[in-house]
Amino acid sequence: MADEWVIEVDGLTKRFGNVTAVEDLSFSIRRGEVFGLLGPNGAGKTTTIQLMLGLTTPTAGTIRVFGLDLQRHRRAILRRVNLAATYVSLPTNLTVWENLNVFARLYGIRKPRAKIEELMELLDLAHLAWRVTGTLSSGQITRLNLCKALLNDPEVLFLDEPTASLDPEVAARVRDILRQIQQTRGITMVFTSHNMREVELMCDRVLFLARGRAVAQGTPAEIQIRARARSLEDAFIVIARDGRLHDVAEVTEAD
Amino acid sequence: MGLRIYALVLRHLYLYRRSVTRIGDIFFWPVMNLLVWGFVTDYLQRMALPQTVVFLIGGMIFWDLLYRSQQAITLSLSEEIWVRNIMNVFIAPVSILEIMIATCIVGVLKALAVMVVLGVLAYGLYAFNVLAMGWALVPFFSILLLFGWAVGMFTTGLALRFGHAAEALIWGIPFLIQPFSAVFYPVEVLPRWLQTVAYLMPSTYVFEGMRTVLQAGRLDLEILAIAVGMNGLYLIGGAAFFGWMLHRVREKGLLSRLYLE
Ligand SMILES: Nc1ncnc2c1ncn2[C@@H]1O[C@H](COP(=O)(O)OP(=O)(O)OP(=O)(O)O)[C@@H](O)[C@H]1O
Ligand SMILES: [Mg+2]
Numbered sequence: 001m002a003d004e005w006v007i008e009v010d011g012l013t014k015r016f017g018n019v020t021a022v023e024d025l026s027f028s029i030r031r032g033e034v035f036g037l038l039g040p041n042g043a044g045k046t047t048t049i050q051l052m053l054g055l056t057t058p059t060a061g062t063i064r065v066f067g068l069d070l071q072r073h074r075r076a077i078l079r080r081v082n083l084a085a086t087y088v089s090l091p092t093n094l095t096v097w098e099n100l101n102v103f104a105r106l107y108g109i110r111k112p113r114a115k116i117e118e119l120m121e122l123l124d125l126a127h128l129a130w131r132v133t134g135t136l137s138s139g140q141i142t143r144l145n146l147c148k149a150l151l152n153d154p155e156v157l158f159l160d161e162p163t164a165s166l167d168p169e170v171a172a173r174v175r176d177i178l179r180q181i182q183q184t185r186g187i188t189m190v191f192t193s194h195n196m197r198e199v200e201l202m203c204d205r206v207l208f209l210a211r212g213r214a215v216a217q218g219t220p221a222e223i224q225i226r227a228r229a230r231s232l233e234d235a236f237i238v239i240a241r242d243g244r245l246h247d248v249a250e251v252t253e254a255d
Numbered sequence: 256m257g258l259r260i261y262a263l264v265l266r267h268l269y270l271y272r273r274s275v276t277r278i279g280d281i282f283f284w285p286v287m288n289l290l291v292w293g294f295v296t297d298y299l300q301r302m303a304l305p306q307t308v309v310f311l312i313g314g315m316i317f318w319d320l321l322y323r324s325q326q327a328i329t330l331s332l333s334e335e336i337w338v339r340n341i342m343n344v345f346i347a348p349v350s351i352l353e354i355m356i357a358t359c360i361v362g363v364l365k366a367l368a369v370m371v372v373l374g375v376l377a378y379g380l381y382a383f384n385v386l387a388m389g390w391a392l393v394p395f396f397s398i399l400l401l402f403g404w405a406v407g408m409f410t411t412g413l414a415l416r417f418g419h420a421a422e423a424l425i426w427g428i429p430f431l432i433q434p435f436s437a438v439f440y441p442v443e444v445l446p447r448w449l450q451t452v453a454y455l456m457p458s459t460y461v462f463e464g465m466r467t468v469l470q471a472g473r474l475d476l477e478i479l480a481i482a483v484g485m486n487g488l489y490l491i492g493g494a495a496f497f498g499w500m501l502h503r504v505r506e507k508g509l510l511s512r513l514y515l516e
Contacts, residue, residue, distance in 0.1 A: 016508060047508065053346050056508040078348040087511055088342040091266070091334075098269045105262035106347045132273075148343065 004031040005067075006156055006188050007052065012061035014047055014212075021047040023212040025061070031155075034182060034189045036199050036220075039209035040240040045192045046085075048209070049158050052190070053083060065156065079107070084149040085160035089141065092134030096125060096144055099133055100151065107152040119147045123177060139170035146174070150181065156188045163198060175201060196233040208236075210243045259349045263357030267331055285319045285369050286376065293381045310466050312383045314438045316373045317399060317465060320366055321436075321458055322429050324403025327362030328355075329410045329425050336418065342510055351501065355494075359404055366400060388465065391474045395461045398479065401486045402457045406432065408493030412500035416509070437462045457482040457489065 007029040014022040022044040029035045037045040050056040052063055054074045063070040065077045090099040097116065104112035120126045123143040128136065136144065142162065149157060162178070163171040175198060182189060193199055199206060200220045208216040208223065216223050216239060220232050227235035271277050292315040300309075332354070335341040344354065370385075377383040385392070410428050413421040435449060436458040442450050453459045460482035468474050504510060 014508070021508075046511065050508060050511055055342065055345060055505065055510045057502075057505045075348045075350065078346055081346075083342070083346050085342075085511075087339065089339045090343065091270070091338045091340050093274065093338070094266070094269050095273075102262050102266045102269070103343065103347065105265065106259055106344075106349055108258055108348075
């Protein structure tokens with residue numbers, strides 16, 4: 001098998017009452033790929049991630065992770081994936097080390113202490129081990145959340161706006177760490193961000209969503225060319241405004 | 256499975272190990288209640304009322320057990336919602352059953368701790384000896400804990416589904432049960448139709464049983480068997496309700512948004 005698909009999404013639809021958050025979405029993600037989910041606010045990125053983690057049940061469609069059906073093999077899949085996001089946090093009244101210890105055990109890590117120490121070193125958290133989580137800065141909390149998300153050596157890591165609310169320097173450091181982890185461990189990453197520079201730096205392939213629908217898919221460079229934009233940021237603006245991507249062919253014809 | 260349950264219990268023990276106020280929280284209300292009821296009992300005794308008034312203290316201690324058991328299970332999940340940790344727990348490979356078992360263990364530990372403190376205080380201050388009930392304590396204790404869990408699963412379901420909006424219900428629902436459980440008075444003082452309601456609560460059998468044991472020194476096991484059977488039904492009902500609420504929450508995509516409500 002040349003390409004191993006770790007995630008296969010087919011016909012995925014999610015309606016909340018009369019709001020359609022995700023509509024008829026199909027895409028696949030390769031092992032080791034950094035896959036970006038892009039789109040304006042409310043496009044359905046977070047909902048898609050929630051669906052892929054089984055936190056929300058789909059209205060229609062199927063999700064397969066590692067070739068397993070998510071509905072039926074949820075726990076087996078959860079052992080092998082993890083999530084870091086701005087809207088989740090670890091209990092603020094436990095120390096950094098206590099929080100990591102609880103989750104290391106929850107994931108059944110064989111040598112929890114060694115694993116925690118290794119990751120704290122990697123994420124520059126060692127000196128904060130005995131600090132109460134609630135007293136950390138947002139950059140430190142982001143690193144702690146990443147640390148928790150790496151405890152089970154996930155094969156797929158979901159990152160919902162991992163650098164939101166970080167200052168540029170800290171954001172750059174988090175990106176460095178993520179890239180390093182991705183390269184040394186070959187983790188597949190599903191990534192959302194509103195920072196297009198970051199997306200260009202991080203993502204091998206992106207999927208553009210607008211109002212829950214897929215409007216474009218490809219490498220950041222391809223998308224930029226197809227949108228005839230000067231940058232991915234401009235492409236984003238074009239797609240967000242029109243709600244679709246005029247194909248190059250289509251555009252040349254009109255020309 | 257054991258390891259994951261241990262991890263979840265550990266999470267709560269860490270919380271209590273650090274926080275003096277949290278530990279204070281566990282004991283404050285029960286001890287205050289005991290003091291009030293203890294002095295009321297003292298006063299009533301001095302007014303030369305029959306010695307049966309000592310049942311008030313027993314009733315208070317046992318009621319607290321039921322209440323703590325319900326609260327423990329509900330609060331530990333609500334806590335995860337409030338600190339936004341709920342998603343971390345729900346994307347870990349842990350089952351709902353494991354979460355529930357861990358919560359119940361934390362609940363038992365807390366209830367036992369409170370029970371011991373109240374027992375010692377009641378003996379020291381009012382010469383009320385909980386241990387005078389002997390082995391009957393075991394079924395009493397279990398029935399109240401189990402009924403507390405059943406009610407707790409119901410209120411946890413509400414907390415999960417309605418977030419902060421359900422807070423009043425979490426605290427309030429046990430007090431819907433109290434008047435019908437004959438905590439401080441015998442069932443026979445209730446109007447006829449309420450007596451029927453009372454006997455639908457497993458807790459009623461415990462409070463009635465406690466008075467019989469203290470008065471006559473014997474215990475009707477058959478009646479306790481009824482309470483245990485009922486508990487089984489309530490537990491199934493509570494678990495089903497919780498499962499239904501969880502299903503709705505997944506459908507409505509609320510797990511990531513719970514803390515907003
Ligand atoms: N639980 C929910 N109940 C009702 N509507 C929801 C729910 N979750 C999301 N939505 C709606 O679905 C749409 C997609 O939301 P989602 O959070 O997935 O967007 P997003 O792409 O992550 O946006 P952002 O960039 O702002 O994070 C929005 O219109 C949102 O209001
Ligand atoms: Mg989002």
